[in-house]
Amino acid sequence: xxVFLQYTVIGLTVGSFYALVALGYTIVYGIIRLINFAQGDLxxxxxxxxxxxLVSFGFEHLPIYxxxxxxxxxxxxxxxxxxIGILQFAYKPLLRRSLxxxxxxxxxxxxxxxxxxxxxxxxxxQAYPPNLLPxxxxxxxxxxxxxxxxxxxxxxxxxxxxxxxxIQGTTMGTAMRALAVDxxxxxxxxxxxxxxxxxxxxxxxxxxxxSGVMLGIYYVQIQFTMGFLLGLRxxxxxxxxxxxxxxxxxxGGLLIGLxxxxxxxxLSGTWEDVVVFGVLITVxxxxxxxxxxxxxxxxx
Amino acid sequence: xxxxxxxxxxxSRVIVVLxxxxxxxxxxxxxxxxxVAVSVATYAMLGLGLNIVVGYAGLLDLGYAAFxxxxxxxxxxxxxxxxxxxFATLPFAVLFTGTAGAILGYPxxxxxxxxxxxxTLGFGEMTRITFNNWEYAGGPNGILNxxxxxxxxxxxxxxxxxxxxxxxxxxxxxxxxHHLDHSRLGRGWVAIKDDEFAAESxxxxxxxxxxxxxxxxxxxxxxxxxxxATRIGAIDPTSFTFQLSVLVLIVIVLGGTGSLPGVLLGAxxxxxxxxxxxxxxxxxxLFFAVLxxxxxxxxxxxxxxxxxxxxxxxxxxxxxxxxxVAARILREHQAQIVERDLRHTAAGHKxxxxxxxxxxxxxxxxxxxxxxxxxNVSFQVRRGEIFxxxxxxxxGKTTLFNCITGVQRPRRGRILFDGRSVVGLRPHVVVxxxxxxxxxxxxxxxNMAVFENVMVGLYPRHxxxxxxxxxxxxxxxxxxxxTLQESRRWLSFVGLESLAGRLATELSYADxxxxxxxxxxxxxxxxxxxxxxxxxMNPTEKLELMGIIRKIRDLxxxxxxxxxxxxxxxxxxxxxxxxxxGVLIALDKPAAIQQNPAVIEAYLxxxxxxLGAVQEA
Numbered sequence: 066x067x068v069f070l071q072y073t074v075i076g077l078t079v080g081s082f083y084a085l086v087a088l089g090y091t092i093v094y095g096i097i098r099l100i101n102f103a104q105g106d107l108x109x110x111x112x113x114x115x116x117x118x119l120v121s122f123g124f125e126h127l128p129i130y131x132x133x134x135x136x137x138x139x140x141x142x143x144x145x146x147x148x149i150g151i152l153q154f155a156y157k158p159l160l161r162r163s164l165x166x167x168x169x170x171x172x173x174x175x176x177x178x179x180x181x182x183x184x185x186x187x188x189x190x191q192a193y194p195p196n197l198l199p200x201x202x203x204x205x206x207x208x209x210x211x212x213x214x215x216x217x218x219x220x221x222x223x224x225x226x227x228x229x230x231x232i233q234g235t236t237m238g239t240a241m242r243a244l245a246v247d248x249x250x251x252x253x254x255x256x257x258x259x260x261x262x263x264x265x266x267x268x269x270x271x272x273x274x275x276s277g278v279m280l281g282i283y284y285v286q287i288q289f290t291m292g293f294l295l296g297l298r299x300x301x302x303x304x305x306x307x308x309x310x311x312x313x314x315x316x317g318g319l320l321i322g323l324x325x326x327x328x329x330x331x332l333s334g335t336w337e338d339v340v341v342f343g344v345l346i347t348v349x350x351x352x353x354x355x356x357x358x359x360x361x362x363x364x365x
Numbered sequence: 366x367x368x369x370x371x372x373x374x375x376x377s378r379v380i381v382v383l384x385x386x387x388x389x390x391x392x393x394x395x396x397x398x399x400x401v402a403v404s405v406a407t408y409a410m411l412g413l414g415l416n417i418v419v420g421y422a423g424l425l426d427l428g429y430a431a432f433x434x435x436x437x438x439x440x441x442x443x444x445x446x447x448x449x450x451x452f453a454t455l456p457f458a459v460l461f462t463g464t465a466g467a468i469l470g471y472p473x474x475x476x477x478x479x480x481x482x483x484x485t486l487g488f489g490e491m492t493r494i495t496f497n498n499w500e501y502a503g504g505p506n507g508i509l510n511x512x513x514x515x516x517x518x519x520x521x522x523x524x525x526x527x528x529x530x531x532x533x534x535x536x537x538x539x540x541x542x543h544h545l546d547h548s549r550l551g552r553g554w555v556a557i558k559d560d561e562f563a564a565e566s567x568x569x570x571x572x573x574x575x576x577x578x579x580x581x582x583x584x585x586x587x588x589x590x591x592x593x594a595t596r597i598g599a600i601d602p603t604s605f606t607f608q609l610s611v612l613v614l615i616v617i618v619l620g621g622t623g624s625l626p627g628v629l630l631g632a633x634x635x636x637x638x639x640x641x642x643x644x645x646x647x648x649x650x651l652f653f654a655v656l657x658x659x660x661x662x663x664x665x666x667x668x669x670x671x672x673x674x675x676x677x678x679x680x681x682x683x684x685x686x687x688x689x690v691a692a693r694i695l696r697e698h699q700a701q702i703v704e705r706d707l708r709h710t711a712a713g714h715k716x717x718x719x720x721x722x723x724x725x726x727x728x729x730x731x732x733x734x735x736x737x738x739x740x741n742v743s744f745q746v747r748r749g750e751i752f753x754x755x756x757x758x759x760x761g762k763t764t765l766f767n768c769i770t771g772v773q774r775p776r777r778g779r780i781l782f783d784g785r786s787v788v789g790l791r792p793h794v795v796v797x798x799x800x801x802x803x804x805x806x807x808x809x810x811x812n813m814a815v816f817e818n819v820m821v822g823l824y825p826r827h828x829x830x831x832x833x834x835x836x837x838x839x840x841x842x843x844x845x846x847x848t849l850q851e852s853r854r855w856l857s858f859v860g861l862e863s864l865a866g867r868l869a870t871e872l873s874y875a876d877x878x879x880x881x882x883x884x885x886x887x888x889x890x891x892x893x894x895x896x897x898x899x900x901x902m903n904p905t906e907k908l909e910l911m912g913i914i915r916k917i918r919d920l921x922x923x924x925x926x927x928x929x930x931x932x933x934x935x936x937x938x939x940x941x942x943x944x945x946x947g948v949l950i951a952l953d954k955p956a957a958i959q960q961n962p963a964v965i966e967a968y969l970x971x972x973x974x975x976l977g978a979v980q981e982a
Contacts, residue, residue: 100483155661155662164478165425169425169657181651297487297490304483335494339494342488342491346473346484346488350476
């Protein structure tokens with residue numbers, strides 16, 4: 066039982082990272098029906114930007130709170146700019162063309178981010194400062210919980226809360242929800258569709274970057290290839306929760322995190338991806354609308 | 366000269382070109398150049414297979430490397446464990462991957478296309494990981510010491526030998542792919558890519574065709590995999606990564622999706638360029654990524670685009686005898702119906718021409734959320750009549766059509782056609798049973814010529830098998846010619862023979878509607894459902910339409926019509942049903958409908974514009 070709970074703690078921590086990336090998928094898909102393959106790679110770029118600031122620029126030696134704020138905020142802004150660039154340059158001209166064309170382009174952007182990052186930061190594994198946050202923790206019964214885990218989960222929850230508040234509480238959020246239902250009607254109501262799409266890409270990139278930095282802090286090691294699997298798991302989470310469904314993406318992320326932790330713990334790490342893909346394929350075949358129902362309809 | 370070359374059969378052109386390339390490389394190239402050429406041939410084979418899936422059928426497959434892997438492992442295991450020769454393993458490698466394609470495709474091809482891309486990606490990775498964990502196949506070390514192919518005692522071992530084998534396999538793969546593309550299957554794929562819903566509704570079995578593309582793609586991949594295994598002599602899971610799937614995708618995007626010479630060119634670039642630019646080898650993926658995005662944005666048709674030769678309608682057909690077309694069609698149609706009846710009775714059903722009632726709708730209810738679009742509607746359509754359904758917008762008329770044609774499954778109720786239930790059948794099966802339809806909003810295949818649109822309508826009546834299409838057998842050629850001939854007859858039946866070669870979208874609105882009618886008729890239905898055929902037509906065109914509808918009835922085909930134009934409905938119909946808010950409020954002869962208080966009230970109550978029309982007509 067103790068072991069099980071321990072895995073649960075790990076799963077929830079990792080799951081909260083997945084949830085953040087999954088939210089990016091879900092927001093963008095909800096609005097323009099595009100699987101932004103680059104989502105996981107944006108997370109990787111965020112992780113590397115954070116690493117550059119902390120290690121290369123030496124911000125890790127600043128007081129911890131200032132260092133953390135810098136390490137989160139600047140990568141979030143940086144990846145948002147990159148994602149807007151991708152949108153304007155690559156996706157925008159294709160939005161009226163076939164789904165196939167835009168999917169292939171999205172795949173190309175993912176590949177581009179990966180290999181450009183390899184060129185910039187090198188193929189080697191880089192390490193986050195290991196002692197950024199206190200490594201110690203405490204026991205709750207038999208379960209060991211670290212302060213890092215608590216801090217990261219709280220940070221994820223804050224980001225998710227902020228996102229929900231934005232979407233439910235602001236005019237822009239309302240416009241996003243309207244657009245998810247009907248583009249033309251939204252446009253006729255005077256909503257600036259392009260602006261809303263841009264906001265969706267900004268939000269998606271910011272969440273991805275934040276999760277990338279968190280992964281760096283949690284696992285310490287980062288590499289330019291990390292975005293591929295991260296993206297796939299997060300996409301699985303988004304589909305599991307029902308694509309376009311924001312609470313669904315959060316729940317899906319946590320579920321995938323748990324699944325991964327249990328598989329690694331009880332089975333073996335080599336099967337972890339097979340299990341995740343198995344879940345993805347099963348969900349898509351058996352219940353393509355996800356566990357909690359999707360919020361979008363396919364365009365005919 | 367060039368013209369003469371283009372007129373020779375495709376297979377002879379492929380053989381000439383590949384033989385020239387082969388001779389040039391083998392006699393002039395050193396070992397290094399030849400080995401690069403072998404790799405180009407391998408990628409070209411992979412590209413040909415993926416091209417069937419992506420280029421022809423329009424399905425994005427991101428796990429294509431899995432088929433390559435399965436082919437390679439099948440062949441390698443048979444050679445090392447069972448000591449078969451390479452050529453003996455080939456059919457099995459191809460068969461195995463084809464089966465794998467069917468097993469994967471069957472449950473997943475119903476998915477929308479973007480999900481399918483992700484599922485295939487997952488399948489590709491799972492396959493690789495499975496081989497990685499599978500001890501019998503060597504686990505991460507893979508299979509070593511795969512023997513060289515032995516050809517009647519002669520061991521093929523030099524790069525030149527492999528290149529010749531590779532070219533032969535490539536030639537076969539190319540010729541078969543070309544034949545498929547130019548058969549009814551190719552036409553079906555183009556239709557599905559254009560508008561899957563319309564294709565299914567006029568009789569194209571879309572799921573089966575997509576599955577077929579998948580299986581074919583898998584088989585080509587398996588062929589390439591087997592060739593790869595014997596050529597390298599050792600395989601391991603790292604040869605079959607996601608990266609390979611992406612590279613093959615780049616081959617076809619670069620060359621031009623759907624284009625066979627494009628695939629060769631794409632393979633040459635993807636394999637050759639990193640060899641030429643050795644010093645940038647580390648950045649080759651970055652380069653390809655830029656190329657991929659750049660191509661999609663600037664030249665989506667590829668470097669060597671698929672040539673859509675201006676379609677020559679009725680090319681190679683003999684002039685028909687100056688017999689009256691209508692009489693000829695009538696004869697053909699009756700023969701068709703007799704033939705279908707024979708099959709019908711042979712299958713143990715009641716003879717279909719018996720009985721007065723052709724279509725029986727009984728207590729049909731369809732509900733969307735809280736809205737009852739069709740509420741407990743019952744009526745019978747008699748054989749040979751023109752039956753109209755009228756009523757205000759939102760009355761449930763099109764929903765009823767969708768229930769009859771298998772697009773939707775009604776919540777409750779029975780629909781009997783020819784005495785047999787059609788509820789729960791897929792739309793293309795309903796077409797094969799003998800119900801044709803047109804659409805409220807025109808749904809022609811935009812990338813096809815008019816006569817090709819009608820040929821798609823003939824899809825359910827093809828009698829040839831896939832292997833015949835692949836080999837382009839005389840039987841298949843005859844079948845195609847017959848299809849062409851019939852499409853011409855149906856076009857002349859609706860008066861559009863002279864526009865046969867135009868693209869469907871170039872036609873006027875009224876003419877597009879007529880093409881839809883010809884496409885529906887081409888399947889030789891017993892019953893046609895026309896959804897607002899007169900919408901957007903001027904009075905002259907409406908008159909012509911009325912003439913066509915009567916002509917159709919004279920062929921013995923029963924017509925059910927949804928129409929808002931009251932003068933047309935009143936003049937052409939034998940009986941009229943009125944649907945209001947999903948409820949059948951009247952069913953009678955035109956004259957009686959005009960006097961029916963319930964109908965008048967239904968229109969009066971809403972102060973509908975159509976009221977005037979009802980009384981005027």
